[in-house]
Amino acid sequence: MSNFIIGTCGHIDHGKTALVKALNGFEGDTTKEEQQRGITIDLSFSNLKKAQQNIAIIDVPGHEKLVKNMIAGAFSFDCVMIVVSAAEGIKPQTVEHLEILNSLGVKNAVLVITKKDLLNEKELDINTSLIQEFISKYDFDLKFVHAVSIFDDSSIEILKEKLFELDADTKIEENFFRYYIDRVFSAKGAGTIVTGTVLGKPIKLNEKIFICDLKKEIKIKNIQVHGDNAIEANISNRTAINLSGIDSKTIKRGFLISKKGYLRGFNTVDISFKTLKDKYLYHDRQYSIYIGSRKIDAKILLFNSEESLDKGFATIKSNEEIFSIYNEKLIIRDGNFTVAGGIILNPVSDPMKKSQKFKLLRALEKKEIFEAYGILINAHKKGLGLISSAQRFALSHIEALCYAKKLENCFVDEKELIIYPISTKEIIRDNIKNIYTKNKYALLSNTSIKLRLTWASEGFIYLVLNELIEEEFLVKDGNLFKSADITEDFKSSLEQIVLKRLEEEGTSPTAPYNIYDDLDLDRKVGDEILKLLCVKKQVVRLQHNLFIHSTSLSNIVLEMKNIIKEDGYIDISNFKEKYQLSRKYLVTYLDYLDNFSQIKKVNNRRVFLNKTL
Template identity: 25%
Template sequence: MIVTLAGHVDHGKTAIVRALTGVDTDRLEEEKRRGLTIDLGFAYTDLDGARVGFVDVPGHHRFIHNMVAGVGRRQYALLVVAADDGVMPQTREHLQILQLMGLREGVVAVNKVDRVDPERVAEVEREVHALAQASFLEGAAAVPVSCMDGRGIDALRDELAGAARRHAVERADRGFRLAVDRAFSVRGAGAVVTGTVVAGTASVGDPLVVAGTDRPVRVRGLHVQDAASETAYEGDRTAMNLTGVDVDDVARGDWIVAPGAAGRTHHAVVEFDVLPDFPRALRHWAPVHAYAATSHAQGRIGLLSGDPIPPGGTGAVDVVLDRALPLKVGDRLIARDQDLGRTIGGGRVLDVAAVHGRRRAPGRLERVKALRQQDPGDALSALARLDVVEAEGFRRDWNLTDGALARLTAGDQFALGRGLVIHRDLLEETREAVRTALSEHHRTQRESAGLPREAIANALHAPRATVDFAIASLAETGDIRAHSGNFALASHVAEIPAALATLFDRVSPSLDTLQPPSLGDIAKSLGRPFPQLEREMRALAAIGLCEQVGPNRFYLKERLRELAAVATDLDARGAFTVRDFRDASGVGRNVVIEVLEHFDRKRFTRRTGDLRRVVGEFDSVFD
């Protein structure tokens, strides 16, 4: 268990750690000279067989950024209040920050009781209980202590030992992430970083990366709670000896993460709580200092609702950062006012996707509402009811392992395909809507071969990706068929006007070859004006009776299939050229170029330089 201390400057946090562990956590010369904690300090001890670490944080308001760097969501809080001073400004601010960071449990030490009478101790205890109302410390014990004469230290130690026994190690299926608070070099070992494991596990020998640079590193050795260990778990204070990086290349604010947990963002949607004692409402585009674990960036806050958020209020905001941070959904972010030097508030990160379109667009607000679910399975279910979800993006944003994502999507409530996830309710609703739209189109446009994707999506007023997924699903089940980019119900047969049917009977013998004549030659042979024949041939192609390959060339689909088979045979031996295809098919070079470029456009083949490879299936590409 890791205990983070909090409290006003000079209330005795460092002295309490020393009384509990025998360790002086003030390690800097300036700290010893001034008698003032400036940076984070660490100490460890065993309490009833449980290893407990202490993070001593500075109490002075000028060093709040260092205090924030020492707080982790899985830690246990020890709030220190001096009996002579009582509750002071940084007492209040530190408790507020602990609350914003998501801490769940803690204890209060009323220190320096040797300086006051029992009535004053009781008065301060009442102040503390009033302060703790509606916070995670409501109902927590307030233990009177004195570091001078040792009063209450054993009682405080017992309280912490009990908490350590209750403390459960959470081993969720998340990618490993460690927020670096120190980096130094050890002779004979190399670079060592220390920090709190924010998520996941790492073991000796594991490959990791430095987030942002993606520099690969490997774990040479581990110390957890100041003792050698093979594995570090979420919440652990960890010292990590790394290979593959110099100590000059990593510093406080960096993150050591699993390869699948890398990635940074300039944007974060946060469920933001404005502190009750902040002196003004939070307005749109307010400049802030943003803190997440040991990382810091400047930025601005964009309100997702139109109204300012008053003190004590809550709302979803878009935090736009001047430099990218490796944030994930569920992280905690603290914002301080750039002008006043005060903590505005903070909260849980809901989304780390970049903003596309209007900040307050209804679709985006619906997404934010879905992401208020704290369980990834619930969030995925809510998101997949709105639109298809890109599975890898969801895994990355939520810092899930591949196995965790597979378990989330294994249930009957989701349909999967092409790396996408959709809720079956939304899929069935959209499938039915597509069928209805096509049925209505066939009723009113009997001669039409169908509707293109764009027209279907516009008719449904639905996200294009959702419509595409439903169309693919309907095609797989045989409910609809497609040709030349148009989709129709499988039962639909376009009514071919008599004039077009007669024309097709006349022109099809000319097309029934691997090298049909140009449209101009066909027009001459039929004695038909070229512009008129061009319109009629395009109408035949739209119905699906032929395929337009080039501006002046049309094929019967059966003959294109034969040429596709030639390409497939060539591809079985490797990439092929225009000349290879010409020789294998017996078709002239100019026509071959038209055919192959058509194959490229339809994504049946892919060209790289002078070479081509087959990348699609004919029946799925040539609908």
């Protein structure tokens, strides 16, 4: 049998916490307030073990004002234990819990009738039938119904056996690890510890993980699964993680831990929703949104109405970043009332027209991934990253590539994992042709064109370059491309062009890369030209990124010596009075003076060793 998580639900005082204690001896109400008030306030976590089997148990509060805490635990249920008092039957919080669980997509359920000792056998049968009939209205797969009393050990033992016979593991392996924090605390000698449920993929000791909300990568010091040290925590394991190098005060319930590079946060996400009976969502109204163990206050913007709807599409707009994935469930509440359940369809904020977005959401709701890709590619003319498919569509890189390769009229760069509409090729072609038409001495590589067209992959650029060679517009010279109209070797001409450019710029020479870009010159070729000019002593390199024409340098050195002759010294202040250069140039030229034997540096001033030159 698989390990799984079972969670309680039900009205306050129907015996949820007492039932858990009868099953495994765990006292869930441990805080002073819980003991004083006699109610469960927050989530409690325990487990049942039998040989190699393990059932994690999440006990939730039943009070109407504590539903937010119930939701924080319910998202991770594999199975729900619906707890109903035999004497009281279905009550308001039973109903709200059932509606929330239905909205979260929890299917597996067991019905436990508590306090059976308060009724005779006939009354118990009648009430059990009524309770079961009510629950049948919901979309649960009811595995069994069992009546218990915490004073009847036999009924508890039978319930245990029934639970161990269940095969209720519902979570499937996804593309990456996710983990919503539901508790955080600091332990003496250990440091910061968080607890939560492992989702997506297992996690191992010493692995690096990423706290999305803090944008911080950290290392796992230790893992515990139900109190025992472990080297790995599997999907659906209730897991405590000891984090290295982070203060517990910076972490909150609801923070999401994952692996770096898989999830981006956005202030808007798009959903489909369905309200509870007789309730509506109102356009541009503030609601509380529950995703995993996180609560976010956000506005709901309806797609098809500026008033209210009971189902449809909407955008959640928040001041906080939302880290979510495709098909993730959520709950929408207004104050103390649950209003609707929702499903995240578009977890990535896309710049697109409302009509495009509406088509996209309809496709995503129907899980029509091919159509969704087509709509997105049309909106992303300059490339759609396949790496985002893990978040967008819950697809692995391999699955995303399979979809991409089957799309028509697209270019797929498998190395950089980007899809382009084939029509985008004309944008690249026009840009390249424009460069070589304006400048007959342009000499660029694939890489240097990529620096100009940052959105275009090198693979796509190379495809266009080869087509331009076939059309005899360009010719290839090693890894460089030049105009087909020029047959002579013009590298010596480029040398003179660069030299003249530096001469014209005088004492404020442009950084080399800017010169290369202005001259449509490949950076590697440009570096070679500057090296050659330095060897010939026509250009002098003063700093990593500062090259000056030798004549300009001689002139500025002469002027600096004249300042010393006139003022007795030169420093930043009197140098700047005569030459309105930036500090970068002033400091560099002053430092260059230190190469002359007749110049001495005294504090921040340069003076002559002797009074005469």
